[in-house]
Amino acid sequence: MLLDLGHHDPTETGGVVMGYWVTDLEVVITEATSAGPRAGHRGDAYEPDVEHDLQEIARVYAESGRRHTYLGDWHTHLAAGPGLSRRDRKTLRAIATDKGARAPVPLMVVVASWDGGVFAAVWCRPAGARRTRSFRIKVFEHAMGSSTRSRSATVAIDDAVVGRP
Numbered sequence: 001m002l003l004d005l006g007h008h009d010p011t012e013t014g015g016v017v018m019g020y021w022v023t024d025l026e027v028v029i030t031e032a033t034s035a036g037p038r039a040g041h042r043g044d045a046y047e048p049d050v051e052h053d054l055q056e057i058a059r060v061y062a063e064s065g066r067r068h069t070y071l072g073d074w075h076t077h078l079a080a081g082p083g084l085s086r087r088d089r090k091t092l093r094a095i096a097t098d099k100g101a102r103a104p105v106p107l108m109v110v111v112a113s114w115d116g117g118v119f120a121a122v123w124c125r126p127a128g129a130r131r132t133r134s135f136r137i138k139v140f141e142h143a144m145g146s147s148t149r150s151r152s153a154t155v156a157i158d159d160a161v162v163g164r165p
């Protein structure tokens with residue numbers, strides 16, 4: 001995820017995150033895919049290349065022996081903290097209630113270059129929930145096997161806000 005930041009600076013970029021839930025309270029992100037060729041990159045917004053993302057989801061799912069599924073989306077914020085925008089919250093709610101997405105507890109990972117550093121926050125809003133929750137992130141450098149393109153992050157629910165200004 002973090003490696004992608006430089007490629008599109010100073011416009012936002014993103015992709016999808018995949019992996020698996022360990023328990024209701026713990027999720028492992030094994031892969032963060034890159035933006036597709038038709039994605040829209042702007043200073044304050046990122047518009048995904050949906051067709052590309054669906055192909056990536058299918059690829060990762062197959063390569064993982066059908067173990068790593070779609071968990072949610074990730075995108076960058078430039079010169080802003082990793083908190084969710086109104087649009088981000090709307091997107092999260094839409095994913096949660098979209099049966100085709102098969103992610104009733106979708107994640108929204110935001111990577112923010114802000115205040116001289118890079119911050120990541122993982123947000124989650126189960127369908128029907130009243131508020132968005134944030135997760136504590138633990139990064140394992142060499143956690144999962146075959147992918148050379150991303151690190152794995154084990155994420156445990158923590159009601160304390162993570163990485164917020």
Ligand SMILES: [Zn+2]
Nearest residue numbers: 077084085088
């Ligand atoms: Zn955002």
